[in-house]
Amino acid sequence: MTPEKPGGGEPEDEGNCCPICFEEWTSSGNHRLASLKCGHLFGQSCIDKWLKGQGGKCPQCNSKAKRQDIRVLYAKCLKVVDTTERDRALQDLEKEKEGRRRSEMEAAQIRMQYQMTVGDNNKLRTEIAKLREQLQNVRSQPSQMSINSSQSNVSENPTSTQSDGQFILDKTIKIWDGGNCRVMAYSPSLATLVVSQPSASSLFPGFGIKKISTLDFKTSQYLTIHSKTIRDVSFHPNVDDGILLSCALDKTVKMTSVISNAVVQTYETQLPSWSCVWNADDRNFFYVGMQNGRVLEYDIRNTIEHVQELNTEGSRSPVASLQYVPSDMNAMFRCGGLLVGQLDKVSFYEKKQDQHKLHILPVEGSLSSQCFEPNTRHLLCSFKPSQKHAAVRHQLCEMNCVNISADPTTLDMSCSCDIVQTFHAGRTQTLLSKSVLLPHPTMENNMLVCAGEESTQSLHIWDCGKSQLKQRLRTDGAVLDICAIKTNNMTYLAALTDKILKVFKWC
Structure with a gap:
């Protein structure tokens, strides 16, 4: 019920009128100024009568009210000042202050990064000067170095032969005593190997x-x-x-400059990611394997989200490994695309312009790792023990493709792989350990399979040409990742455990 003013005329000053009777309230008497808990103003007698007969609600906002809620206000005059423009100006002022604070913070961070970069540059200059001095000393004594190297090889590996060669331990590097180191990557142009580990500071937790x-x-x-x-x-x-x-379990994918030590791009994902790889044919694209089996394709020119999803049907098993196959028109297997290694299957997505064609590869087992060797176009798949296969298996596969198009002028490839060799290891593997397929350092057209042996805490190396185990190298821990390194005309093999890095040199 809304009260109406008798006569229907508009009051001269609505700010001094009772909204029930539309008469001016007074400073004393029965119609003096009063309010409810909600803050609305009325004449005292009007609001008292209203609450008696209208069910105990405010006539302005319908909020619950009682007669005990009536409060008499002692005011001679009421006037509301319009502060809209002032409030808006104050809000704009606060925004400008906040923007200035952010700018000052960013400027301080940039200055700090600049100072750190200058310090790093000075350190690198010092290291380069030392290395040049060492190199000059080595060049001045070539014969002595050759004799010492030969004696070292004989003492470390008495059974090695000059025609074949083998890996010997060169360095043992402590990464982190607390463990939880996991993966590695190597940049030949920077001569830098990066190893993942937890933060050493409790004040700045995280992983890097x-x-x-x-x-x-x-x-x-x-x-x-x-x-x-x-x-x-x-x-x-x-x-x-x-x-x-x-990529990490924190549902983010990041691009980091190891030159400036700064994260340059961050992508958020809905689920934790397990694997990532660059597109070797197009520098603008990369792929991320997710916990739910899907593969997200990203374009670095799109800084917000992924541009395409692959592997959206079938198994929801996590993508444990991604390998990109660069196209090679001179090879027998010329197709380029993405190898998707899930825990229960391996797929190849052939890249055809802006589309991907799915091919399921004929390998089976509980996959732990895959590695593609681009020069020989071979694929290494490693499998954990299962009910069907009691031992760890490392299968060397040769990729192949056949044109199944009825029109000889049209290419419609059917891609698959042939299992060339299978190397068996121990009967225990609980970790997702990575294995590596690499060209033989000294024998052309031959390859080496390198994989960790969890039960004996060692690194096993198989010679593919001889189809036999070549070496067992102690690692003092279960091997989680392996990386081949070529630098200064030398070949090294780095094996990572959860705490240390073992570096083996080919001699």
Whole structure:
């Protein structure tokens, strides 16, 4: 019920009128100014009568009210000042102050990064000067170095032969005593190996990378990147920009410059990511394997979200490994695309312009790792023990493709793989350990399979040409990741456990 003013005329001053009777309230008497808990103003006698007969609600806002809520106000005159413009100006002022504070903070961070960069540059200049001095000393004594190297090889490996060669332990590098180191990536252009590890500071928790120079295998800096465990890291194989791609369980994918020690791009995902890899044919694209089996394709020119989803049907098993196959028109297997290794299957997505064609590869088992060797176009798949296969298996596969198009002028490839060799290892594997397929350092057209042996805490190396186990190298821990390094005309093999890094040199 809304009260109406007798006569229907408008009051001269609505601000001094009772909204029930539309008469001016008084400073004394029965119609003096009063209010309810909600704050609305009335004449005392009017609101008293209203609450008696209208069910105990405010006539203005319908909020619950009682006669006991009536409060007499002692005021001679009421006037509301319009402060809209002032309030808006104050809000704009606060926004400007906040923007200035942010700008000052960013400027301070940039100044700090600049100072750190200058310090790093000075350190690098000092290291370069030392290395040049060492190199000059080595060049001045070539004969003595050759004799010492030969004697060292004989003492470390009495059974080695000059025609074949083998790996010997060169360095043992402590990464983090607390463990939880997991993955590695190598940048030949920067001569830098990065290893993931937890933060060493309780004040700045998280997970990041430790940089190791492959010129002398000395650790340098640690950089925090993610808030949870890092699952995979990758440098672009053909672009020397020092950008490290990383994915983690904190539902983020990040691009980090290991030159400036700064995160340059962050993508958020709905689920934790398990693996990542760059597109070797197009520097603008990379792929991320998710916990739910899907693969997200990103374009670095789109800084907000992924541009395409792959592997959206079938198994929801996590994507444990991603490998990109660069196209090679001179090879027998010329197709380019993405190898998707889930825990229960391996798929190949052939890249055809802006589309991907799915091919399921004929390998089976509980996948732990996959590695593609681009020169020989071979694929290494490693499988954990299962009910059907009691031992760890490392299967060497040769990729192949056949044109199934009825029109000879049209290419419609059917891609698959043939299992060439199978190497068996121990009967125990609980970790997702990575294995590596690499060209033989001294024998052309031959390859080596390198994989960790969890039960004996060692690194096993198989010779594919001889189809036999070549070496067992002690690692003093279960091997989680392996990385082949070529620097200064030498071949090294780095094996990472959860705490230390073992570096083996080919001799």
